[in-house]
Amino acid sequence: MVCAHPIQLFDTETQHGQDMRVYSALLDKAVKASVVQFAQRNAANLFDGRGGKLMDAAQAVQGQQDFELVTWLVIK
Numbered sequence: 001m002v003c004a005h006p007i008q009l010f011d012t013e014t015q016h017g018q019d020m021r022v023y024s025a026l027l028d029k030a031v032k033a034s035v036v037q038f039a040q041r042n043a044a045n046l047f048d049g050r051g052g053k054l055m056d057a058a059q060a061v062q063g064q065q066d067f068e069l070v071t072w073l074v075i076k
Helices: 004-014 021-045
Strands: none
C-alpha cells in the first residue's frame, strides 16, 4: 500500500507537477556529469594503444537536448 503523505508532499512542493525547477536543476547536474564522464572516456580512448579513436563529435552527447525525459522518479 502506498502512503499518501509523500505524494501529497511532492504535489505541494511542485504545485501538482507544474513547478519542477528543483528537479530540473538536479536533472541538469546529472546530465552535465554524464557529458563530462563521456568526454573523459572519449579522450582516454586516444591513449588506448595504436587503435585508439575519438568518437565523431556529431555522435557525442552534448547536453540535455540529447536526452528525452520519459518520466520523473523522485526518491526522498
